[in-house]
Amino acid sequence: MRTRKKMLQATLAIAIGGILLWPEPGRTMEAADAPETVEINSLARLYSGVDFNHAMHTEIASCVQCHHHTTGGEVTDPNCIRCHAKSGEADTVSCKECHSSDRFSKDDLSKRDNPALYHIDKPGLKGAYHLNCVTCHQKTGGPTGCQDCHTMTEAGEKMFQTGQHAPSETTGGEHSGH
Amino acid sequence: MKTTVSRRTFIKGGLAGTVVATVLPEKKSQAATFEGYPDGMGVLVDLTRCVGCRSCEAACNEEQKLPQPDKPFDDFSVFDEIHHGQKRRTDETRYTVVNRYDVPGLDHPLFRKIQCNHCQEPACLTSCFVNAYTKTPEGAVIYNPNVCVGCRTCMIACPFNIPTFKYSSAFNPRIMKCIFCYDTRLKEGRPPACVEACPQEALTFGKRNKLLEIGRQRIRETPDKYEDHIYGEHEVGGTAWMYLSSVPFDQVGFDTHVPKEPILNYVKDFLGIVPMVLTVWPALFAGFHLLATRKDWLKNKNEDTHEEE
Numbered sequence: 001m002r003t004r005k006k007m008l009q010a011t012l013a014i015a016i017g018g019i020l021l022w023p024e025p026g027r028t029m030e031a032a033d034a035p036e037t038v039e040i041n042s043l044a045r046l047y048s049g050v051d052f053n054h055a056m057h058t059e060i061a062s063c064v065q066c067h068h069h070t071t072g073g074e075v076t077d078p079n080c081i082r083c084h085a086k087s088g089e090a091d092t093v094s095c096k097e098c099h100s101s102d103r104f105s106k107d108d109l110s111k112r113d114n115p116a117l118y119h120i121d122k123p124g125l126k127g128a129y130h131l132n133c134v135t136c137h138q139k140t141g142g143p144t145g146c147q148d149c150h151t152m153t154e155a156g157e158k159m160f161q162t163g164q165h166a167p168s169e170t171t172g173g174e175h176s177g178h
Numbered sequence: 179m180k181t182t183v184s185r186r187t188f189i190k191g192g193l194a195g196t197v198v199a200t201v202l203p204e205k206k207s208q209a210a211t212f213e214g215y216p217d218g219m220g221v222l223v224d225l226t227r228c229v230g231c232r233s234c235e236a237a238c239n240e241e242q243k244l245p246q247p248d249k250p251f252d253d254f255s256v257f258d259e260i261h262h263g264q265k266r267r268t269d270e271t272r273y274t275v276v277n278r279y280d281v282p283g284l285d286h287p288l289f290r291k292i293q294c295n296h297c298q299e300p301a302c303l304t305s306c307f308v309n310a311y312t313k314t315p316e317g318a319v320i321y322n323p324n325v326c327v328g329c330r331t332c333m334i335a336c337p338f339n340i341p342t343f344k345y346s347s348a349f350n351p352r353i354m355k356c357i358f359c360y361d362t363r364l365k366e367g368r369p370p371a372c373v374e375a376c377p378q379e380a381l382t383f384g385k386r387n388k389l390l391e392i393g394r395q396r397i398r399e400t401p402d403k404y405e406d407h408i409y410g411e412h413e414v415g416g417t418a419w420m421y422l423s424s425v426p427f428d429q430v431g432f433d434t435h436v437p438k439e440p441i442l443n444y445v446k447d448f449l450g451i452v453p454m455v456l457t458v459w460p461a462l463f464a465g466f467h468l469l470a471t472r473k474d475w476l477k478n479k480n481e482d483t484h485e486e487e
Contacts, residue, residue, distance in 0.1 A: 046233075079399045079400075103379070104368075104369040104373060104374065104383045104384070105368075106367045106368075109367075109383075109384055109385075112384070112388070113388070120388070120391060120392055120395065121382075121392045121395055121396065123379045124379060126377055126379070127376075127377070127378060127379025129377075130377040130378045130379070131227065131378060131379065134229060134378065138286065144229070146231055146252070146377075152252070159236050159237065159240050159251075160232075160233075160236045160250055160251040160252045161236065161239070161246060161247060161250050161251055162250030162251065162252045162253070163250075165250075166250045167246050167247060167248060167249065167250065
């Protein structure tokens with residue numbers, strides 16, 4: 001019968017089309033591909049850089065916990081899933097490729113004026129590091145003191161007026177506080 | 179005899195003048211509808227992010243060349259300090275202060291940074307009779323020490339108790355308060371020193387309108403994390419510095435009873451009468467007095483002339 005033939009054709013077309021259009025499962029990085037340690041020092045000024053033990057952290061956390069959707073792993077955050085459920089592995093997984101080190105500069109702020117931009121609230125590089133690390137360390141009992149991860153430099157001691165720049169006993173004195 | 183104004187005409191004129199003076203200020207001042215400069219900048223402070231590292235305090239001290247503190251900025255014992263029954267506050271040696279709040283039922287403390295909130299319609303500015311304060315189009319409330327007479331009315335007017343007096347230089351009066359790093363940074367479009375120093379990006383710098391969008395996005399996407407309120411969006415008519423919190427704002431030291439409209443609105447009607455009172459009333463009542471004593475004066479004058487004769 002004509003109708004049956006048509007139906008078969010239609011079903012076949014849908015099936016083939018479906019297979020063709022089926023999204024290719026995004027490639028996923030393996031933790032084993034990652035470096036053993038990562039030196040995080042591009043912003044080091046008041047504190048020295050961090051020798052980040054990447055290998056150790058891959059044992060206690062999944063890739064997506066820090067790298068979001070970029071490693072191609074399964075995204076669980078409901079806000080991210082909306083767009084990144086199947087976005088697959090990104091071209092880069094390095095923090096600084098997405099999180100700008102000149103956050104709040106005129107340039108950075110004007111880029112965020114784009115009305116089509118969803119990520120208007122993406123932290124800068126320094127914020128991204130600390131929000132990622134500190135938030136997890138607080139939850140899991142990891143180190144949270146500033147100098148637990150990076151020691152203060154001399155420039156830091158000057159700004160924080162501590163160490164060799166600490167207020168001396170004679171000039172300090174009790175502050176009334178009004 | 180020269181013509182004199184009759185008592186009736188004088189009173190009529192005086193009253194008419196008073197009425198006119200009262201009616202004239204009815205033309206609304208611009209302040210009544212001012213909603214802030216459209217491109218004014220601000221800072222969104224997210225209490226859920228602050229870890230109390232005091233980097234902002236250190237950066238502020240350095241940027242504003244403030245005096246050496248009593249304790250280093252990496253000394254966290256300051257969070258236990260209580261002065262006159264209160265936590266630390268801003269004073270002539272510090273424009274910003276971070277305080278710790280142990281909220282019942284929360285397994286970790288919260289930290290709140292205080293500084294000038296840079297109101298859209300600042301009460302300090304309104305109260306200052308020498309116009310020492312200016313709200314700049316960039317969003318900062320700045321202060322001019324050259325015209326300040328040291329009356330300290332701004333300290334009383336501020337709903338957040340921010341301006342402080344430099345008691346160490348009372349003869350050269352100077353109010354000390356956060357100026358949003360206006361001279362050194364904001365004027366050039368750069369963020370204040372505290373924002374740049376914050377490791378946690380607990381301080382987000384941007385156009386005030388944009389910050390409201392960001393704040394709402396954070397609340398909308400993580401509703402369990404935040405109180406559904408941006409403190410400073412409407413408080414005292416809106417402030418350039420605004421706050422997000424995970425607990426009710428009164429539990430972390432915020433005054434939740436401040437009005438939702440500018441302080442100015444409460445005193446505007448009264449202040450509108452002041453020029454009239456100062457100009458019309460003296461003439462009016464001096465006239466009353468002269469008229470009331472005119473008979474005596476004429477009598478005395480007549481007596482004097484009689485005596486002379």
